[in-house]
Amino acid sequence: MAGSILAFLTPERRAVVEPRVTSLASEAWRRFRRHRLALFGGVVLATLAAVLVVGPLIYRTPMNEIDFKAKLRGPTLAHPLGTDDLGQDLLARILYGGRISLAVGLVAMLIALTLGVLIGATAGYAGGFVDHLLMRITDLCLSLPQLPLLLLIIYLFRDFVRRAFGPEAGIFFLIVAVIGGLRWMRVARLVRAQFLSLREQDFVQAARGLGAPARRQIVRHILPNAFGPVIVAASLDVAAAIIAESTLSFLGLGFPPDIPTWGRILFDAKDTLDHAPHWAIFPGTAIFLTVLSINYVGDGLRDALDPRRVLPS
Amino acid sequence: MPKYVLRRVLISIPVLVGISIVLFSVLALAPGDPFEELATNANVPPEVAQRLRAQFGLDDPLPVRYVRWLTALARGDWGFSFQSRMNVDQLILQRLPVSLFVLGSAYLLALALALPIGILSAVRPYSIFDQIATTLAFIGFSLPTFFTGLLFILVFSIWLDWLPFIYRADIDATGWRWLAEHARQAIMPVAVLGLFEGATLTRFVRTSVLEVIRLDYVNTARAKGLSEARTIGKHVVRNALIPVVTVVALQCPTIFAGAVVTEQIFRVPGIGSLLIAAILASDTPVVLAITFVYSVLVVAFNLIADVIYGWLDPRISYA
Numbered sequence: 147m148a149g150s151i152l153a154f155l156t157p158e159r160r161a162v163v164e165p166r167v168t169s170l171a172s173e174a175w176r177r178f179r180r181h182r183l184a185l186f187g188g189v190v191l192a193t194l195a196a197v198l199v200v201g202p203l204i205y206r207t208p209m210n211e212i213d214f215k216a217k218l219r220g221p222t223l224a225h226p227l228g229t230d231d232l233g234q235d236l237l238a239r240i241l242y243g244g245r246i247s248l249a250v251g252l253v254a255m256l257i258a259l260t261l262g263v264l265i266g267a268t269a270g271y272a273g274g275f276v277d278h279l280l281m282r283i284t285d286l287c288l289s290l291p292q293l294p295l296l297l298l299i300i301y302l303f304r305d306f307v308r309r310a311f312g313p314e315a316g317i318f319f320l321i322v323a324v325i326g327g328l329r330w331m332r333v334a335r336l337v338r339a340q341f342l343s344l345r346e347q348d349f350v351q352a353a354r355g356l357g358a359p360a361r362r363q364i365v366r367h368i369l370p371n372a373f374g375p376v377i378v379a380a381s382l383d384v385a386a387a388i389i390a391e392s393t394l395s396f397l398g399l400g401f402p403p404d405i406p407t408w409g410r411i412l413f414d415a416k417d418t419l420d421h422a423p424h425w426a427i428f429p430g431t432a433i434f435l436t437v438l439s440i441n442y443v444g445d446g447l448r449d450a451l452d453p454r455r456v457l458p459s
Numbered sequence: 460m461p462k463y464v465l466r467r468v469l470i471s472i473p474v475l476v477g478i479s480i481v482l483f484s485v486l487a488l489a490p491g492d493p494f495e496e497l498a499t500n501a502n503v504p505p506e507v508a509q510r511l512r513a514q515f516g517l518d519d520p521l522p523v524r525y526v527r528w529l530t531a532l533a534r535g536d537w538g539f540s541f542q543s544r545m546n547v548d549q550l551i552l553q554r555l556p557v558s559l560f561v562l563g564s565a566y567l568l569a570l571a572l573a574l575p576i577g578i579l580s581a582v583r584p585y586s587i588f589d590q591i592a593t594t595l596a597f598i599g600f601s602l603p604t605f606f607t608g609l610l611f612i613l614v615f616s617i618w619l620d621w622l623p624f625i626y627r628a629d630i631d632a633t634g635w636r637w638l639a640e641h642a643r644q645a646i647m648p649v650a651v652l653g654l655f656e657g658a659t660l661t662r663f664v665r666t667s668v669l670e671v672i673r674l675d676y677v678n679t680a681r682a683k684g685l686s687e688a689r690t691i692g693k694h695v696v697r698n699a700l701i702p703v704v705t706v707v708a709l710q711c712p713t714i715f716a717g718a719v720v721t722e723q724i725f726r727v728p729g730i731g732s733l734l735i736a737a738i739l740a741s742d743t744p745v746v747l748a749i750t751f752v753y754s755v756l757v758v759a760f761n762l763i764a765d766v767i768y769g770w771l772d773p774r775i776s777y778a
Contacts, residue, residue, distance in 0.1 A: 147565055185593075286477040287763060288709065291753035294717035295733060298482070298750050301738045302489035389603045393720055396605040409605070416609055416724070420617045427613075429608035438601035445597075 174450040179348040184446020187439035194436060198244040207235045210404070221424060228424045230414065240429055246407045246437070249389050250322055254387035257326025259380050262333025263369075269334070270341025271364055281338070284331045292328050299324050300399055310329065313402050321400060325390045333379050340372035374451035381444040385437045394431050408433045466510060467765045471758045478754040479532070483525050486747065490547035495555060509538055532751070538744030542737065547689070547748045557626075558729030562647050562718055566707075568653030569660055577664025578699075584669060592661065599658025604717040608651045615647060622647055626727040648725045652717050656710065663706045668699040701772050708764030711757045 149299060165411030169307065212232045221228045226237050260456040269280040307316035344350060345368065353367050385389055394400035415425035537547035576596075580589040616624040626644050671677065672695050680690045685753075715731075722731035730749050737745035 171542060183597075184594075236643060282477075286474060286481070287713075289474055289754070289757045290478060290481065290712065291715050291750065291757050292712045293719050294750040294753045295482075295485075297719075297734065297738055298746055299485055301741075301746060302485065306489075385601070390716075392603060393605060393716065396720065397723060397751070399735075399738060412605060412609065419613050423613050426606075426609050430609060434602050438597065441597060441601050 153241060171315075178446045178450035181442075181446035181449050184442045184449070187442030187446070190435060191439040194244070194432075194439070195248065198241060198248060201241040202245075204237070205237060205241065207238045210234055228422070228428070230411070230422075230425055234359060236425065239411060240408065240432055243405075243407040243411060243429065244432060244436075246318070246401070246405065247391060247409075247433070250318070250325070250391040250407075251388040251440075253322045253386040254326040254329065254390075255380050255383040257322065258329040258383050258387075259333055259376070260303055261327065261330035262379075263337050263376065265330065265340060265370070266334035266337025267364055270338035271345060271360065271368070273342075277338070280334075284334050287328070288331045290328065296324055296328065296390065296394065297397070297399060300394065314405055317401050317405075321391055321394065325387045329383055329386065333376055333383075336375045336379055340375070341368055344368045344371055377451060378444055378448045381440060383446055385440040385444070388437060388440075390432065425451075464766055467762055467769075471762050474758055475755065476529075478758070479529055479751065482747065482750060482754070483528060486743075487521055487524070491678045495775050500725050503646070507541070509540075512522070521641070537748045540742055542740045542742040542745065547744050550733070550745065551748060551752060554728060554733050557727060558718065558722065558731060561645065561652065561721070561727055562714070562727060564645065564649045565652035565656060565714070565718075568649060569656035572653070572657035573660035573664050577661045578691065578696060580661070580665045581668035581672060581699075589665075593665070596658045596661040599654055600662075602655070604651055604655050605724060606718045607655065608721060611647050611651055612724070619715045624725060626725045626740070644725075648721045648727055651724075652714065652721050655712050655717055659710060659713075660703070660707065663703055667702050668695060671695050671699040697771065701768065704764050704768050704771060708761045711760045715753055715756065 188213055212234060221418045227235050230236060263389060265284070269277040269284075303320055304317065310316060311319060350363060350367050351379070353363050358367070391400060392409030392412070393405065395407045396413045398413050401407050401410055403414070411429040412426055412433075414423065415429070478770055497778060517676040535548055537551070539545075540547050540550050550678050576592050580592045583589055612624045615622045623644050626648065626649065672691075677690060680694045681687075685694075718729070719731035719734060721727065722729045723735050726732060734746065736742075737749065
């Protein structure tokens with residue numbers, strides 16, 4: 147509430163306080179807080195993450211205990227979110243699947259971010275032929291049909307990775323690598339655009355004039371200034387990656403059946419919608435809430451980190 | 460203008476070649492023999508398997524294989540689907556119209572929602588209407604299509620029993636009833652896809668109009684005494700739509716992903732559900748061909764967007 151503290155000060159005293167020293171981070175935080183839904187999304191997201199991390203430690207019902215007598219039950223005391231067609235506890239499965247979904251989202255985002263920053267920075271700093279070539283590749287990747295290509299790659303490589311790294315880790319690495327590898331283009335374009343304008347600014351020229359090598363110019367001077375829009379894009383990439391993984395699993399082509407990611411649970415549940423709707427509704431809502439919160443946080447970050455953005459007064 | 464269009468068409472050829480190289484590399488890098496299924500499948504006569512192997516030239520060096528594959532593709536020789544027991548190009552041509560119909564209707568629905576809502580939101584930013592619309596848009600594009608699809612089936616087919624949840628190509632009726640039945644079964648797939656896309660577009664339309672509406676020339680138009688409707692309709696929207704067209708084209712890969720999912724949920728007999736079926740049956744020629752068809756569609760949509768862009772934006776020179 148920095149604004150209201152200033153509000154009751156008289157004009158004279160205000161003049162004394164006026165040259166407020168605000169760091170970039172505190173200014174960003176001030177702007178982020180004004181976006182109430184973003185703040186709310188952040189809280190929901192933090193709660194979800196905490197529940198997914200701590201939940202399985204407290205909630206000890208095993209996720210793969212088969213009990214045909216209790217199959218397809220709605221929520222009961224023994225099974226707070228009901229059971230699936232094998233009588234397995236849904237809450238335990240959703241808690242487990244959520245960890246994987248979030249991990250896929252985060253790791254895929256990191257891969258996309260790394261690739262995007264590397265390619266965008268190279269293109270933006272080098273310019274000329276390298277820039278031209280890299281941007282053509284970026285454009286090409288942007289016009290690739292993501293999901294069909296994702297399906298094609300997973301179809302061709304899944305047996306290989308399964309043999310090489312085991313069923314769970316292998317599919318995880320494959321999915322994360324492919325999703326991340328198909329999502330770096332937006333970040334690369336953003337970083338390149340920032341580099342092109344920042345490269346010629348006085349402070350970078352000064353650093354160059356003082357003899358800073360290219361690496362120092364990039365890492366110390368340009369990159370930190372280019373980070374605002376990149377963080378926003380990265381946060382939205384987490385949501386997109388979670389949806390991509392869920393989509394794959396929902397189509398029956400993601401994680402194997404014994405690894406209940408949220409999309410996989412939906413895939414299994416879709417044929418019994420008429421008499422066990424809870425089986426689909428709970429994991430679906432989990433995906434929806436996660437993605438919605440991330441999108442709101444991303445929107446809040448955009449308000450916070452884009453200085454040109456005009457906020458309502 | 461024709462020259463501009465022609466140049467755009469010529470530019471998209473290298474893109475298609477690039478995409479074909481990507482697809483081919485994926486196939487070539489894949490471990491194992493992607494056609495081993497052929498050898499073991501009893502449905503496939505050995506000579507067909509042999510011809511396929513020869514067509515994909517599995518024992519030649521990579522560049523030779525690529526050129527041979529590309530020329531076969533360009534000639535329309537797309538291989539044989541052992542799952543459906545027919546040529547791949549025929550199979551795809553059979554399935555494509557349904558997909559295009561669902562996609563096209565969904566895009567129209569999306570635009571019909573996004574344009575008015577986005578413009579109204581931007582004209583009165585942070586009003587009640589804007590806040591409701593923005594919230595709904597956020598919910599709309601945070602709901603993945605596979606979940607919306609299931610929810611729609613649950614509500615409209617199971618609870619209310621209004622709409623069929625399986626899309627059938629062979630409706631045994633004629634005349635108006637046939638048309639009505641088709642429309643009825645298309646409602647849910649089109650709505651699922653259109654609402655998702657509409658939600659995304661609404662946000663872009665709103666942002667884009669907001670950016671234009673603050674400019675000086677808009678004030679000039681008002682000062683000249685133009686009515687608000689004319690100012691917005693003629694002066695603001697036309698300029699605001701220019702970036703939106705680009706976004707619509709860039710959204711293509713996303714909406715195709717949604718289309719695959721939607722076709723799968725409602726069992727729409729289009730190329731999306733065919734792709735999934737082909738993957739589950741390890742029908743490699745079909746999988747490759749459909750992925751390529753989707754690429755062609757993306758490039759085609761980008762091309763159309765470029766042409767519309769040129770028409771909307773007088774600053775682009777056709778020379």
